[in-house]
Amino acid sequence: MATNDVWINGDWLPAATAALPVSDLSIQRGYGIFDFFKLIAGKPLFLDDHLDRFYRSAAAIHLAPGIDRPALKTVVDEMIGRNELGDAGIKLTLTGGASPDGYSLARPTLIIHSMPLQLERTMSSGMTLITDRHQRQMPAVKTIDYLRAIWLQPTIKNAGADDVLYFQDEQVTECPRANFFIVTTNGEVQTPKSNILAGVTRKKLLEGVVTGYTPIEKDFPLSSVFDAAEAFITSTTKMIRPVVAIDGKPIGNGQPGPVTTAMATQLYELVYGH
Amino acid sequence: MATNDVWINGDWLPAATAALPVSDLSIQRGYGIFDFFKLIAGKPLFLDDHLDRFYRSAAAIHLAPGIDRPALKTVVDEMIGRNELGDAGIKLTLTGGASPDGYSLARPTLIIHSMPLQLERTMSSGMTLITDRHQRQMPAVKTIDYLRAIWLQPTIKNAGADDVLYFQDEQVTECPRANFFIVTTNGEVQTPKSNILAGVTRKKLLEGVVTGYTPIEKDFPLSSVFDAAEAFITSTTKMIRPVVAIDGKPIGNGQPGPVTTAMATQLYELVYGH
Known part of the structure; x- marks a missing residue:
């Protein structure tokens, strides 16, 4: 069975233990952005469009992802291999990070995780x-x-x-x-x-x-x-x-x-x- | 040195390991409510007013805290003793919970954590x-x-x-x-x-x-x-x-x-x- 590892600020963790401290600004203040793209047989669809928007969203709310686009693509590639992803989704979530006072902007947390997707290859009903x-x-x-x-x-x-x-x-x-x-x-x-x-x-x-x-x-x-x-x-x-x-x-x-x-x-x- | 334990859905955890899975709806969708009250020398101020609002907020966004008021007060009392709280704050955070699909309402997560507070006993400057x-x-x-x-x-x-x-x-x-x-x-x-x-x-x-x-x-x-x-x-x-x-x-x-x-x-x- 394939692993389902999650990447958080540089660390790979099994999904069952991938967690954020309760001081994270997503939990404390709902502060974060994300993007989501799908893989068809392990190949990302429209990846650059999603990454364009991801970096735009991050900049718009003052969060630095802490990883440039080539390095991020490398992590995505590694996840596809490690988790043996075929038809799947990958979500990039960037939060305000663990904030000592639960309010001030901190070092952002970037979470990358994957999930199986049942792709709809024909148009669904109304x-x-x-x-x-x-x-x-x-x-x-x-x-x-x-x-x-x-x-x-x-x-x-x-x-x-x-x-x-x-x-x-x-x-x-x-x-x-x-x-x-x-x-x-x-x-x-x-x-x-x-x-x-x-x-x-x-x-x-x-x-x-x-x-x-x-x-x-x-x-x-x-x-x-x-x-x-x-x-x-x-x-x-x-x-x-x-x-x-x-x-x-x-x-x-x-x-x-x-x-x-x-x-x-x-x-x-x-x-x-x- | 006093402990700084956090209560999450019935479990006491050291603050350093108190965490929510990335599938929690607070992290995925910014979904949750909270309340916050202060302790003066270990005594909660206006506790019932805060609990009134906490239960009102929870009901308003369809989240069941999973604990009634007397039991919640008991947890608060236990936290005051366990963490040896004097002048402090206690925050109750109730989130949408760990959601398998990252979107649907799940079993809510209730986090209770405390923090030291420097109480201002006279009016601050303008x-x-x-x-x-x-x-x-x-x-x-x-x-x-x-x-x-x-x-x-x-x-x-x-x-x-x-x-x-x-x-x-x-x-x-x-x-x-x-x-x-x-x-x-x-x-x-x-x-x-x-x-x-x-x-x-x-x-x-x-x-x-x-x-x-x-x-x-x-x-x-x-x-x-x-x-x-x-x-x-x-x-x-x-x-x-x-x-x-x-x-x-x-x-x-x-x-x-x-x-x-x-x-x-x-x-x-x-x-x-x-």
Whole structure:
């Protein structure tokens, strides 16, 4: 059986003993950032995009990762070998570190750990969302602040929904762990431009990796979502997943739409096709 | 030398080895609440008020502490004896717990740890603040979310200030770890009513423990602060501390005022006098 070692500030530890002192600023003050990428048969997908964002997030909240990009890639390679990773995810978490007074910024703690992932190689069935009026703080930074999202778990479950869509001042923004897109009735693919985390899958779509369906960044209100022909989300793990109902109301005809399906088909072929 | 043991979900551990697995939802998702009270010569101050708030905060974010109030008090008593605590602080931190997928709510983790405190038995000198447009999420709940406050540390330091005062929609709310009060030019003591954490020292003042100067709860804009005769903050560790300047502008005559001083004198006598 493969090991499941975790790397913390230079040390390799078995997952069962990988731990942070209670004085760490993540535990004391919720202070940290992270990034997450997937491996397909042991090969990282879009690694440089994730590392770009990781270093950007770290700088944005005054945390020095203490390791440069080549050295970090070497650790990732070592983890892939050591843990015999195939289809898997790797998470980089950078926290404020062990703080003697539990408040002042300390030497940051970098944790690198891996997990098995059941990769979805074809588009999943349609999902349903509920809406919630909320704006993530520091939206452009991939912080560990999921207070609202975790708090909403029972609400989502009680509604029989799969996830939540945030909006604020009537503008739609994002899901807690995914970007949001609509397809208008005239076939335009739109994704919110402001107050969101720029996901890597979203970035790839905006760069035009899916021929014929390049989205545009544009803020839109909730009413536009209910007038849309289709809706979907994107994320590293979900890739493209159709959204068929929000707050119990169907989007379009309440089924995964043709544009979503065509985009997903191209994207899955691009990522898994070879 | 006294031990410094930490209690985690029923186990006593030396502080040096007290740690949470990296899968804990505090580390993964910033999910948790806490409370903090002080001991004067080994005696907890306002313990029931802090425990009231602790259990309220826990319920508000769907976390069961797994221990009832009498049992929790017994642990606190045991910690006081075991760690030979005199003037000290005790912090109760309740997190989302070790989550197999790093996202779903798990069995909560309760950490109880103590720290020495240099108690201030007389009013400190005046402090200075900067302002920041921010609204804490779930303000009535004492969550571990201090993302904004920790992020502002370099800004506060660069400004030569001691702390930050939050405001939103032009209404003043609070400091990250303290409540905020003004004394108007006609002698009324006011503290914001909405979108704040109800501090225990604030509660005591509102209950009238300081004769002749019972504050009223009232929301006010930043402009009222600059028109005020005096300003001060309250917290468990700071008790009452005068605020003499905000954003580089003096409050009143830029010195601790007579109402603040009179209130502090009574409060320190009440807490430390016997």
